[in-house]
Amino acid sequence: MKPSEPVIELIGVTRQFGAVQALKGVDLSLHPGEVHALVGENGAGKSTLVKMLAGIHQPDVGMLTMNRATIELRNPAQAQALGIAVIHQEPSLFPDLDVAENIFMGRHPRDRLGRVDWRRMYREVEHLLQSLDVQLSVRAPVQGLSIADQQLVEIAKALSLNTRILVMDEPTAALSPHEVQELFQIVRQLRQQGVAILFVSHRLEEIAELADRVTVLRDGAHVITAAAHELSTDAIIRHMVGRELDTLFPKGEAKIGDVVLEARGLTRAGVFRDVSFTLRQGEILGFSGLVGAGRTEVARVLFGIDRADSGTILLKGLQISLSSSRAAMRHGIAYVPEDRHQHGLMLDFTITRNITLPLLDRLSRLGLVDQRREHQLASTYAKQLHVRSSGLDQLARALSGGNQQKVVLGKWLATEPQILILDEPTRGIDIGAKAEVHRIISDLAAQGLAIILISSELPEVLAMSDRVLVMHEGRVAGLFGHMEANQENVMLAATGQVAI
Template structure:
């Protein structure tokens, strides 16, 4: 008997039909993967199981009993825990307070038993193999560490059903391996696990069965052993995906951006590279290697302690994002929700936000020009929406990423820094983003591509620079870059530059 079963479930949001009579059965002691493109209905189903949404039609059964979940607290009481793609933590509380928020252990006088709470969270984090201080404020944690706190929070519920919505999006390969070891132990102890991910290699390495949704409808459920990655993708997109990494030929010109001896104490040291017109330069490294920190200095968010940034061969002082934009540098950050978009704002306002002065006359915004520009970028990047007046929060993850791209392309940059541009988006949309990036390079834009997905870096980059613990440990041309060579450098097996001058 399934622990969780959905049959004929429907859900609509206004005129948008998010789920069309879908079905899903989860069994104890099984990892069940749910896959589909963005907009397939996966997130809606997850929120339904979390008690956030109620179905318009169909049946939800827990252990054979038809139930209605009256909110997230009711779902948790019934043994359902959810790990979301984006951490939903209180930034001003510490790690332990976040894990037990709303359900702190109490002593016999009804007061919060702080010692018990901190000990329990220390035990949970130790079981994850994570070294995070339980009294550390969440605000200061990286996205990866915040995700691990979410996982500890879910595990603290002793859930019978564990729903993992893109839990590995911000984790390094080592952290993913550790998480999967925990997932397998939970599965072996009888927990039913729903694993929602866009990473096919992870799905095929972890899941026992796979269910595919497409456009809000159920397509199939099959044992993982009976499927291949190619056949699963074909079911997801309804067509054969010929290539995930379209790389257009581009004429590579002279150096536009360069760094020499760039150092920020505690983050990176002696960073040197050059980026040419029409080139895609890949930055690869594991979480915490220093790639994002270098990008933040290049865009003027943070200051370097030593070294120089050069544009067209001349040293420049980029002390703020405004100066970077004036110099023709744009930065698409890895956290599209926290740093890339104003989620309540409509698409049109997000796209034009960095260029409002140029769209104004006598202090008044020229709305017609604003709409025309936003519509042009929406068409160019194939943003799927109800129109440019739709709130960014209502878009799928892939379309949100396209809006972030449009926002910075509207500044007409010469240099585009992309930090994890395809994190958390589906395979079909990922191919569209790759096609856009390749086309921009072919038009002569210089692109710095930061990614934790090695196949993406190898396939899209003309050259690859590898980071490990804040140092460059490898440089490879397109033909030289192999998974083995790049991973060897990324795990510290290369020679850090600055020690003997080579990598």
């Protein structure tokens, strides 16, 4: 086979679910030894296309070809038999089994008597991991592994099946920057071995670093396929949303008022120490730093989830005690956590119930919730935040990531806070939804809300913050005004190379 020939093609594929047109005549080709990035907003059709390659969905119109011959993928087993493997954001492994057992699940090597040849299985897995330069014990239970290591097990499993096409669906969403680089090293190695890789990601900086070609989908339709070096990040965004997105970071002017919150020498043993800062009315104070720097841990203390061992917190000049989240809420502090699924939302509750959850006491009389008031309150914030849904009775689980995040914001805004702590508020949502969340944050600051913005995305922190506080290994390593905060200064402080 010539290097230029595609190993698999989707030609004019269309797929409809009821009234929803998920894919509209999409073309896509994957070549051996190439990383092909697939990007688009939520609802653009990426997941449907991935499931088509996995054999879960079949096209209503159009066809799939492999080595120029038409194929039908009726189920995942058929896709796997043809050398197609899909690695999802959340690994699907058996947690109680070890690494080798997971890799050979359902196809253990047998000896002449038909018994499982355990020695051979462990030996083959050791060789496989060594070929990937992966340092994992073949006998380690999967439940004790990090998400990054579990994904490496999934990759090893795929290669053991002689995979020719590897589909990676948001593989870096839960990984630290260091783990991302380790994964990229494996991906580059697979590319050199001739594997065709489809890489689905919201993170455009990763696509610029890794991809050879990029395909953009919008509203189920193919927009463009081009060499990665031919598409700037701005161009990709423009193709994704169908317009110029100069407003990705719509930071408006806000009147900065008096100090609302002050932390003096906050310390939590083994986590962070001597953290001091002020937060003013109408200000967005960005918290930056590398993973593990202590940013989220400080936020948890400010919201009463954890207790500081020493130091004081002042609200409008008066010392306060934050012994619980309820106490923090009474003082007008709200916290939107990093993991909206685990800590921010009740996925099987409606939009209405999610928004009003912290206020059920106020909305109840004699133990019964006033449903009319509850609906009115939820409707007010859903409209204010432009939550796109089929109605307020829609379950949170059925919303897109961006709309889920808006519901979490609505829940805490309904408590009418004076201080809002946002921990990674745009993680895992698409470009268009990020712009909307940024607009909401800017509007809230303009209304006088004091905001702490914790983000690992440096462009977001720099563009949205009035001041940037940088942490390194549990200590404040720098504090920069908006004009002084740039990538070089912040990164130098984040890596401990600059004093305050």
